[in-house]
Amino acid sequence: MATTPPYDVLIVGAGPAGAACALALAGSGLRVALVDKARFPRDKVCGDAIPGPTLKALARLKPAYAQELRNLTQAHRTDVRTSRLLSPAGVEVSVEWRAPAFNSPRLHFDEALLTLVRRHTSTTLLEGDAVKKVWQTDELVMAQLTDQTELRARLIIGCDGTHSVVGRSLLPQPLNRARHCAAVRAYYRGVTDAPETTSEFLFLRRYRAGYCWVFPVGGGVYNVGFGMLSADIARHKVDLKQELQQLLTTHPALASRFRAALPLGPVQGFGLPLGGSGRPLSGRRVLLCGDAAALIDPLQGHGIDKAVISGILAAEHARRCCEAQDFSRASLAQYDQAVHRRLGRDLARRYQLMRVLARAPWLVELAFAAGRWPRLRRWLVQAVG
Ligand SMILES: Cc1cc2nc3c(=O)[nH]c(=O)nc-3n(C[C@H](O)[C@H](O)[C@H](O)COP(=O)(O)OP(=O)(O)OC[C@H]3O[C@@H](n4cnc5c(N)ncnc54)[C@H](O)[C@@H]3O)c2cc1C
CATH class of the missing domain: 3.30.9.10 (D-Amino Acid Oxidase, subunit A, domain 2)
Structure with missing residues (x-):
């Protein structure tokens, strides 16, 4: 008889994608573990511009999250009202923004997001241990940590960034x-x-x-x-x-x-990793989000909002698959379609626009x-x- 693994969902990576995914699983009744190789607060090389859709997506999850995040980042944030753009020939254009957007060093922003996870979810948080290897059987998926611990779950969600171990192990893609x-x-x-x-x-x-x-x-x-x-x-x-x-x-x-x-x-x-390629984001017992799924805007280089949005979408599909006890490739492919509808089409258009502008x-x-x-x-x- 098959044994039940200790976790329903194992999220690898506690950046914006992983934290948003854990938040969106709050109250689901699922046993969720979130593992990150770093101990937070940790830095992440970034431009630190937090795109407007990030807060919008969190507010849709629960209005209080966006305000709490603003409060938590108060001391390490600046609200951006204007973008000043300079063309290659030196023409300057200024754009005034009505929608709220802010810049905040990732050292503080990601810690604030994780604070929401600590406060509002019953997620088991494992910091300071990297996932080294991931493999699966018919009944479960397993992740081996640096200290040789093995984590077992029904579903794994790879939110582990550009060099995703989950992606490389279960959905490998050549670098383009x-x-x-x-x-x-x-x-x-x-x-x-x-x-x-x-x-x-x-x-x-x-x-x-x-x-x-x-x-x-x-x-x-x-x-x-x-x-x-x-x-x-x-x-x-x-x-x-x-x-x-x-x-x-x-x-x-x-x-x-x-x-x-x-x-x-x-x-x-x-x-x-730029978005819009239409690469697979799921397979049997696995979903990828954020940079692990290559979802960065090819025009602006923004990826924090896409990480949060895809993390939330992954949580919705994790709930559905756990309830139906169906972790097949076909069932999880519905996540690919949801990401494509919400982000993929626009990212593909923006990739083409980036190529046209680069050539002309x-x-x-x-x-x-x-x-x-x-x-x-x-x-x-x-x-x-
Ligand atoms: C120079 C630069 C500038 C950028 N500027 C912006 C910007 O201004 N605005 C914007 O929106 N986006 C920007 N981006 C993109 C943005 O940084 C990413 O899109 C965003 O961080 C993606 O979030 P994520 O949660 O998918 O991955 P990450 O933020 O990379 O988080 C992944 C997490 O996984 C953990 N992890 C990795 N491997 C393992 C493992 N094996 N085991 C356990 N844990 C693991 C890491 O420690 C990390 O905490 C920039 C990127 C770069 C490189």
Whole structure:
């Protein structure tokens, strides 16, 4: 007779995808474990811009979550009202935002999300131990941790980011550099002419599929970074860390403002798997969310909102499959369809748009020129923003 595994759902990775998934499973009656290799608070290399849909998705789950998250991040957050965009030819366009969005260092933001999980769910939280290996039998799925502990569950949800062990073990995909970005970032203090409520995006003549950013993150600190398509990095043999330093010392819109700026730590880099490829997100007893599922917006590089939304969708399908006791590939494929409807179609469109803009720099300049007229700017912001 088959033994019942100790967990119904094992979530690997307690970043935005995993935390949102655990929150969305609150009150389900399911036995949920959430395991992360890091102990929180932990840093994550990121631009720290928390897209508006993140809070919206959490508020739909429970209105109090969004407010509680705002309260928890109060000391380490800046509300962003304006985005300042600079075209490769130096045309500047400013966009005022009505919807609330904020920047918050991931060290604090992810800890705040996990605090919601600790407060509002009965999830078993296992920190500081990495999943090394994942495999499955007919009845269950197993994950082996670094300390040799074996966790057994009926369903595993891979929220373990870009280098997902769950994905590599159960749904392997080759790296496609045309659908992958790499980016670096560093924190600075003492940047001049940089309002604390304005995020800046600088598009470059030399590297088209990518941009440089200067995002205020509160307390006079700025997250400064540069990212581009991995295929272009390989083609042009770009050293992103060197390129960022070069930009900060030579770019006409940055050099004078960074002359007296102080770096607060090293320049660090990480990968961004872009969305819109239609790759499989599920298989027998497994679902993937967030970066593990490659759901980053190819135009802006935003992935936190997609991680939260896919984590919530995964929780809905986990409930359904556990109730029906059906963990077959066909049953879990309904999750792929839900993600495709909610995010995939838009991500595919945005990927195509990114490719077109990268090939036609004149179109980028035309969009910036059009962006000077308020009506056209509103239309462009809706299309791209
Ligand atoms: C330089 C850079 C800038 C970015 N800027 C932005 C931005 O400004 N705004 C935005 O919205 N998005 C941005 N992104 C994308 C964003 O960081 C990701 O989309 C987001 O973090 C995805 O969340 P996630 O929960 O899927 O994965 P993650 O946040 O990566 O979380 C994964 C978790 O899994 C854990 N883990 C990994 N492997 C294991 C294992 N084997 N066992 C146990 N635990 C494991 C990790 O410790 C981590 O806590 C940026 C990315 C980069 C690289």
